[in-house]
Amino acid sequence: MKNIVFCFAAWEWGTTNNFLYKCEHKIPEGSDLNDKKLIHLVDAGLEINTPYPLVLPPxxxxxxxxxxxxxxxxxxxxxxxxxxxxxxxxxxxxxxxxxxxxxxxxxxxxxxxxxxxxxxxxxxxxxxxxxxxxxxxxxxxxxxxxxxxxxxxxxxxxxxxxxxxxxxxxxxxxxxxxxxxxxxxxxxxxxxx
Structure with a gap:
């Protein structure tokens, strides 16, 4: 319950450690994932109601x-x-x-x-x-x-x-x-x- 209250107060949802942080050889060129220690995930159903972002990167x-x-x-x-x-x-x-x-x-x-x-x-x-x-x-x-x-x-x-x-x-x-x-x-x- 404490974690939920904290997330609600900070409006932080879907925050997780970026397992690709500082792994240049595994991340596609042009991606900014390499620079972020934490990433914020959003359910595609909430954001744009479709999973397009998963397939669209070139x-x-x-x-x-x-x-x-x-x-x-x-x-x-x-x-x-x-x-x-x-x-x-x-x-x-x-x-x-x-x-x-x-x-x-x-x-x-x-x-x-x-x-x-x-x-x-x-x-x-x-x-x-x-x-x-x-x-x-x-x-x-x-x-x-x-x-x-x-x-x-x-x-x-x-x-x-x-x-x-x-x-x-x-x-x-x-x-x-x-x-x-x-x-x-x-x-x-x-x-x-």
Whole structure:
């Protein structure tokens, strides 16, 4: 209890010893982890509601991210927050401004193109969209049925959400294959040069 009170008073959460401190040979170039004896960890669900930061550093060599939105709010919020995070940390991320999507979403998948080198492509699937939900879109979006504060979903609710998510992916299987093939081609070109 004493530790919790201290953390609460100092607003220190997720502080831990940096096991890579002063280990230059193990840390990717350009990282500032080498200079910090302590690091502060933040649950991605609290910060930007998605685990993007784990895969985005360029040394990870990620070419394609399939991003699934499951929020009732702005279906592009995770992308916008990730773009801000990446800008703050000088990490390459595709441009995702209002010119690149509609709200409410009309499509079941939006592709945000990277540069083929350091910036990955992102395929974003808004759960509730006109293409999959049709006229019922506003019923889903404005309903409190799937709000985060609902303690648990029954089987029919889970099946309904899974069915919508499945339709979003099935509808875009061709585009997913195209994007994967494009990433493979880019990767092969990089290796040859």
């Amino acid at each position: 040394h990870r060599k990620v070419d394609l991210i399939l991003s699934f939105d499951f929020s009732l709010g702005d279906p592009f919020e995770t992308l916008k927050r990730t773009a801000e995070y990446c800008e703050d940390h000088r990490i390459p991320f595709p441009v995702c401004t209002k010119e690149h999507y509609e709200y409410p979403p009309t499509k079941s998948c939006y592709v945000f193109e990277g540069d083929g080198y350091e910036t990955p492509d992102v395929m974003h699937f808004p759960l509730f969209n006109m293409q999959t939900c049709g006229e019922a879109l506003n019923l889903y979006r404005l309903s409190k049925k799937y709000a985060a504060r609902v303690p648990s979903y029954d089987t029919s609710m889970m099946n309904e959400l899974l069915d919508i998510a499945k339709k979003n992916v099935e509808r875009n299987m061709g585009e997913i294959r195209v994007q994967i093939q494009q990433c493979v081609s880019r990767s092969n070109e990089r290796e040859m040069s």
